[in-house]
Amino acid sequence: MPLPKAELHLHIEGTLEPELAFELAARNGVRLPYADTEELRKAYLFDDLQSFLDLYYSLMAVLRTEEDFEALAEAYLARAAAQGVRHAEIFFDPQAHTARGVPIGTVVEGLGRALDRAESRHGVTTRLILCFLRDKSAESALETLEAARPHLHRIVGVGLDSAEVGHPPAKFREVYAMADSLGLRKVAHAGEEGPPSYITEALDVLGVERVDHGLRALEDPELVARLVRDRVPLTLCPLSNVRLRAVSSLSAHPLRRMMEAGLMCTVNSDDPAYFGGYAGDNFDAVGAALSLSSEELRGLARNSFLAAFLGEGERGRYLAEVAAYEFPTPPVS
Numbered sequence: 001m002p003l004p005k006a007e008l009h010l011h012i013e014g015t016l017e018p019e020l021a022f023e024l025a026a027r028n029g030v031r032l033p034y035a036d037t038e039e040l041r042k043a044y045l046f047d048d049l050q051s052f053l054d055l056y057y058s059l060m061a062v063l064r065t066e067e068d069f070e071a072l073a074e075a076y077l078a079r080a081a082a083q084g085v086r087h088a089e090i091f092f093d094p095q096a097h098t099a100r101g102v103p104i105g106t107v108v109e110g111l112g113r114a115l116d117r118a119e120s121r122h123g124v125t126t127r128l129i130l131c132f133l134r135d136k137s138a139e140s141a142l143e144t145l146e147a148a149r150p151h152l153h154r155i156v157g158v159g160l161d162s163a164e165v166g167h168p169p170a171k172f173r174e175v176y177a178m179a180d181s182l183g184l185r186k187v188a189h190a191g192e193e194g195p196p197s198y199i200t201e202a203l204d205v206l207g208v209e210r211v212d213h214g215l216r217a218l219e220d221p222e223l224v225a226r227l228v229r230d231r232v233p234l235t236l237c238p239l240s241n242v243r244l245r246a247v248s249s250l251s252a253h254p255l256r257r258m259m260e261a262g263l264m265c266t267v268n269s270d271d272p273a274y275f276g277g278y279a280g281d282n283f284d285a286v287g288a289a290l291s292l293s294s295e296e297l298r299g300l301a302r303n304s305f306l307a308a309f310l311g312e313g314e315r316g317r318y319l320a321e322v323a324a325y326e327f328p329t330p331p332v333s
């Protein structure tokens, strides 16, 4: 049995495995510029965030109907549950779909079909977080939030993703204020490729409660002191950071240093179909690379539930599961 954990940084579009992409392409009459799944997988070599985003957005062409979004979420939930994910807070990118003529209602209701049965079928509780694409305009973000209004009963919060450098958080001041007035929770990607000042700005201007990535926080000691003092959770994604070359290798990942600095770290998968692993794979890989002890891994799992947008009853039940978890004993050789 794997360690119970919450996944707090997961783009549902980033769970599109090549096999499902080809299946949906055939169903929807979409031609993919790859001969087969093997050729597509070979394209998963990225130089940076933008080179990944180019493929990520182009492959979304296969997602057209509610059934497609349902199938996408269903496949993710099955894989996540098998790796010990007990609670998932799932990002989606409505503008990447509305720009292709797919209405936001198709996206949210399609995902919702799978999420509605996630607890009974997979034992996973879920939340949805609507992300604004930061390389689109502030007006487009406002229009997106407006279009989401009929679906807000399904959405717990807003986030900010896509190409970071050159698109500082302050551009989205107004839409975050609007989201706040609608009672939505607030998170944002910051400090993945962008400077630590973007993390500070996301806290000061957008009022975010969690920082997605926050990888570059250690470059600014004052910021670290503030994040530690205020117990601001960071949703780190180790395999993503290696694949997008934000770090040179897993053993060079700053997770251990961040934990030692007292930061509230969590471990997540980001876009697991593209980066070589789901939540449990990220725990296993970074745990091995940084020689994290069982108790350090338990601490990361505990943080994931502390940082989740859960009611106190649910949170307490999950924390008790983490506390009671028994790690498998390694064989004596």
Ligand SMILES: Nc1ncnc2[nH]cnc12
Binding pocket: 011, 014, 049, 056, 161, 162, 163, 189, 192, 240, 270, 271
């Ligand atoms: N790692 C990431 N950073 C920014 N935007 C994203 N969209 C999907 N994955 C992303």
Ligand SMILES: [Zn+2]
Binding pocket: 009, 011, 161, 189, 212, 270
């Ligand atoms: Zn992300």
